Amino acid sequence: MSGATEEAGSEILRVEGLTMRFGGLLAVDAVDFAVQRGSITALIGPNGAGKTTVFNCITGFYRPTGGRIRLRRADGSVAELQRLKDHSIARAGVARTFQNIRLFAGMTVLENLLIAQHLKLQKATGFGIGAMLGLSGYKAAEAEAIAKAVDWLRATNLLDRADDAAGALPYGAQRRLEIARAMCTGPALLCLDEPAAGLNPRESDDLAKLLAAIRDGTATASAPTSVLLIEHDMGIVMRISDQVVVLDHGRKIAEGPPATVRSDRHVIAAYLGEEEEA
Numbered sequence: 001m002s003g004a005t006e007e008a009g010s011e012i013l014r015v016e017g018l019t020m021r022f023g024g025l026l027a028v029d030a031v032d033f034a035v036q037r038g039s040i041t042a043l044i045g046p047n048g049a050g051k052t053t054v055f056n057c058i059t060g061f062y063r064p065t066g067g068r069i070r071l072r073r074a075d076g077s078v079a080e081l082q083r084l085k086d087h088s089i090a091r092a093g094v095a096r097t098f099q100n101i102r103l104f105a106g107m108t109v110l111e112n113l114l115i116a117q118h119l120k121l122q123k124a125t126g127f128g129i130g131a132m133l134g135l136s137g138y139k140a141a142e143a144e145a146i147a148k149a150v151d152w153l154r155a156t157n158l159l160d161r162a163d164d165a166a167g168a169l170p171y172g173a174q175r176r177l178e179i180a181r182a183m184c185t186g187p188a189l190l191c192l193d194e195p196a197a198g199l200n201p202r203e204s205d206d207l208a209k210l211l212a213a214i215r216d217g218t219a220t221a222s223a224p225t226s227v228l229l230i231e232h233d234m235g236i237v238m239r240i241s242d243q244v245v246v247l248d249h250g251r252k253i254a255e256g257p258p259a260t261v262r263s264d265r266h267v268i269a270a271y272l273g274e275e276e277e278a
């Protein structure tokens with residue numbers, strides 16, 4: 001079990017000198033930060049600060065112009081994410097959700113969670129016809145995938161919607177399903193891009209509890225999972241984050257525990273500046 005070998009307080013992700021240029025625009029400028037294992041780290045900042053670009057570099061959606069992104073796995077091995085393509089990054093243990101929901105709307109809720117585990121199922125058959133022939137390895141992997149899906153449906157309060165089309169769920173439930181889907185891949189690091197966007201206060205409160213439970217490994221029987229999130233809802237950020245990293249105009253302007261960051265004059269100035277411009 002990976003959880004047993006995890007050292008509390010050690011780094012799972014280290015971003016060093018991360019730089020992303022789009023033509024003449026320096027969207028991310030030599031940003032450094034780390035995510036501690038078993039923690040929730042929030043990436044915040046005014047609109048256009050570079051948060052999603054950092055995320056896209058970590059998850060392989062963009063190849064950074066410069067810098068390093070190192071993922072340290074529970075077994076101590078290190079993956080240099082800036083060199084990998086997105087599917088290899090997912091295989092290395094990084095799962096993500098998007099600002100705009102990306103589910104298979106016509107498939108059922110359960111099917112969405114099984115598709116997320118297709119790699120594991122394919123491996124069980126050696127990527128061959130074994131599945132059709134009902135080989136026992138495949139059967140065992142399939143049963144395991146269903147059990148994992150059910151665990152996450154329960155954790156996200158979606159069990160009674162398992163057979164409904166994902167697209168038929170209310171918005172807040174679709175957001176939870178996205179998180180369940182990401183968690184079904186068994187990630188070491190869960191990256192969430194504005195998970196509270198569009199949620200009502202009760203749903204936001206449930207989300208905060210779910211994320212804390214994912215971090216602590218109490219949402220299901222799975223190991224604790226480190227979380228990196230972009231979030232505009234400061235109530236959630238201040239309540240659940242262990243560490244906050246603040247970007248403005250592509251640069252890191254502050255980092256630290258929520259209480260420290262909240263009273264940082266650079267942070268206050270960056271947010272006030274945004275209000276003045278609005």
Ligand SMILES: Nc1ncnc2c1ncn2[C@@H]1O[C@H](COP(=O)(O)OP(=O)(O)OP(=O)(O)O)[C@@H](O)[C@H]1O
Pocket residue numbers: 022025027045046047048049050051052053054
């Ligand atoms: N693919 C792209 N091509 C060109 N410019 C881009 C691209 N993606 C982002 N940018 C620019 O990079 C800067 C940072 O954008 P980014 O989306 O990372 O900010 P953000 O902090 O996530 O903002 P928001 O809170 O509004 O989502 C912006 O000026 C944006 O216009």
